[in-house]
Amino acid sequence: MPELPEVETVRRGLADRFVGRRIVNVWVGRERSVRRTSREELTARLSGATPVAAQRRGKYLLCPLDTGDVLMIHLRMSGQVLIDAVDTTRPLHTHVVLDIGNREELRFVDPRTFGEVVAYDPREAQRVVPDVVALGLDPLVDELTIADVRSMLRSTRRGMKALLLDQHLIAGIGNIYGDEILHRAGISPLRPANRVTGAKVARLRDAVVSVLADAVAMGGSSLGDAQYVDVSGEGGSFQENHRVYGRAGERCITCGRGVVTSAVVAGRTTSWCRVCQR
Template identity: 35%
Template sequence: MPELPEVETMVRGIRPHVVGRTIRAVTACPNTCRPISVWPKLPKLQKRLIGNQFSAVRRLGKRVVLDVADGSSLVLEPRMTGLVVLTDPPDTEHLRLQWTFDDGQPYESLWFWDRRGLGTVQLFDSGQLEAHYCSSVLGPDALEMTLSQWTESCSRTQRAIKVVLLDQKVVAGIGNLYASEILHRAGIHPATESNTIGPRELKRMVQAVQEILLTAIEYEGSTLGDGTYRNALNQNGRYQNKHQVYKRDGQPCLVCRLGQIVRVVQAQRATFFCPLCQKAE
């Protein structure tokens, strides 16, 4: 579930508490769940990180990047149900890795928690991260992508705009939840062929991308009914209270008050929209 706002919230939450601290231990948490992918394997990861320091924390698309003082970068990819927390994870059963600082400062550990075991942890040597996530693998960040970049990307494909928004090679960071919210704000039907969207509609969509994502960051992301997503301090996000269409199928549109939110499936993902606010051309 974590998308750009949730991952950005994780980054902002842990940054003040891990940068500059020396890593005293790296531990695999005991559990019987599906294992996450960790590379290199734990002994080598321990050798590389213990005694080192995190020099910066940043976001790359939907990934948390912890830069290490030796020039390497540790990339935590939460995927569907992963969290990066400093305290009180949702449960101990699904804890995966623990980085212990043990220097007397608040929050002595950083934890990676993952209910479904789909997350990944990977350490890249200096220069490898940029090569691995080059432009052919990861598109521009959603908060940095310009109108001209959007225009060029949309003009090259007939795919439905909702599907394009989810393509991380086109734009990094947008997931299923926020794609539906963005298109509703922009008044664009999710099945609209991307190369048919006019300049005025495209400008509205680009503005909606910024407005929706930045507001969701301000509200520290969306915690849905399963309660999986929590911020770094084990607190709920609050943006779920602002959702206009996501998982509101069968309910009245909160904008036009006349339409009823519809759920359809696109590229094996649920899409939610208002047929009156987002009329098909």
């Protein structure tokens, strides 16, 4: 499932190739992809509108339009945003198409159909996109300070993996980057959050920002079973740098002594090294 680095890579593609281009036509195939409002409302709000920016909060893509509305796209499990020539074959599972002129179109492709495309008046954000309004700090858009992290840690006895997955606290981290961040910080996913103190607080804050920034620099992670690609259809390469995710049973490449453990933590298959992470 795409997390912050993958969504940020898509955002950069939208900034390059979508912003400033008038949407001349809207096509909606499967209505489930636009279920937050309706086919008619999406078409009415997007037709003739021009995106003026490509922004991101957590895993949400947000494009303000020149009409005052906002286009939100969430990839969820398997969504892709592709910009292709109109005369190429649309991939299977293309559910929304925006004709952006110059013989190109934006295609929202989503085999599992959990993803969403919605256009809304930002004054109605609380009603239409309450999940966006409720997001916590974005570690790359906002400044994530050590004081912010310390107050999150003090607020709960939940385990560290659960804390990192909570989008209301820090937005954008999922299973892959949660595991990689905790490994870089040297913290067990099972450790109660309020028992992470002292120098570990700053180390955690630095791991959150640096793991995500490193992954963005490599275009995110593309896994064998997932469909994540950027707007040009290219995969990322940060999966080559994963140190624990997907490495259960292997010798830890950080310490060379531990073996990467795997267990279900906070409802997700979690990998960590018991030697490096305490």
